[in-house]
Amino acid sequence: SQELEQSPQSLIVQEGKNLTINCTSSKTLYGLYWYKQKYGEGLIFLMMLQKGGEEKSHEKITAKLDEKKQQSSLHITASQPSHAGIYLCGAEHNNAGNMLTFGGGTRLMVKP
Amino acid sequence: SAVISQKPSRDICQRGTSLTIQCQVDSQVTMMFWYRQQPGQSLTLIATANQGSEATYESGFVIDKFPISRPNLTFSTLTVSNMSPEDSSIYLCSVARGAREQFFGPGTRLTVL
Numbered sequence: 084s085q086e087l088e089q090s091p092q093s094l095i096v097q098e099g100k101n102l103t104i105n106c107t108s109s110k111t112l113y114g115l116y117w118y119k120q121k122y123g124e125g126l127i128f129l130m131m132l133q134k135g136g137e138e139k140s141h142e143k144i145t146a147k148l149d150e151k152k153q154q155s156s157l158h159i160t161a162s163q164p165s166h167a168g169i170y171l172c173g174a175e176h177n178n179a180g181n182m183l184t185f186g187g188g189t190r191l192m193v194k195p
Numbered sequence: 196s197a198v199i200s201q202k203p204s205r206d207i208c209q210r211g212t213s214l215t216i217q218c219q220v221d222s223q224v225t226m227m228f229w230y231r232q233q234p235g236q237s238l239t240l241i242a243t244a245n246q247g248s249e250a251t252y253e254s255g256f257v258i259d260k261f262p263i264s265r266p267n268l269t270f271s272t273l274t275v276s277n278m279s280p281e282d283s284s285i286y287l288c289s290v291a292r293g294a295r296e297q298f299f300g301p302g303t304r305l306t307v308l
């Protein structure tokens with residue numbers, strides 16, 4: 084099994100609807116990163132979570148970290164077509180410095 | 196954030212040849228990494244580029260196939276050697292500073308015929 088599982092793998096939502104993407108680690112988390120990738124492009128850093136219970140927001144995107152469950156969730160409120168893309172979570176599984184293991188990604192489509 | 200550039204942005208290469216990808220950052224960074232993203236898949240770490248010493252490779256990646264240089268704190272190169280169609284991927288460099296934010300370059304899209 085993968086060290087970092089993302090769900091769902093793909094998601095189609097109507098514009099204006101809320102959605103949640105989950106990322107679950109099979110190993111201890113020292114840090115959890117969320118990125119957005121548009122097709123064929125590089126990754127855009129969204130936010131990084133480190134402490135249990137930490138919650139960060141960027142515009143209409145909120146991410147939370149449940150350290151005990153080794154899980155993070157990314158929540159988008161009132162989705163827009165500009166939110167479409169691939170969302171990737173990346174985990175630090177040791178404290179040696181920034182090497183990330185990535186989940187499989189969630190492909191999000193927002194229908195206008 | 197860091198401004199990261201990669202060259203080339205894309206290339207089409209013949210089997211058996213080698214390609215060197217450059218990664219330039221606009222400021223000094225502590226850590227630089229190289230990732231590969233195969234078609235339709237997520238990212239896999241190839242190696243950590245260490246300044247002034249040999250890169251640290253992840254399982255499944257070796258120096259002979261992916262030699263890496265990092266002559267200073269703002270620049271690194273990744274060479275994909277003796278290429279085969281299986282090497283067709285997007286190659287991304289990423290950088291991290293002490294603040295534990297990690298940023299990615301725009302990627303190099305490689306197609307091997």
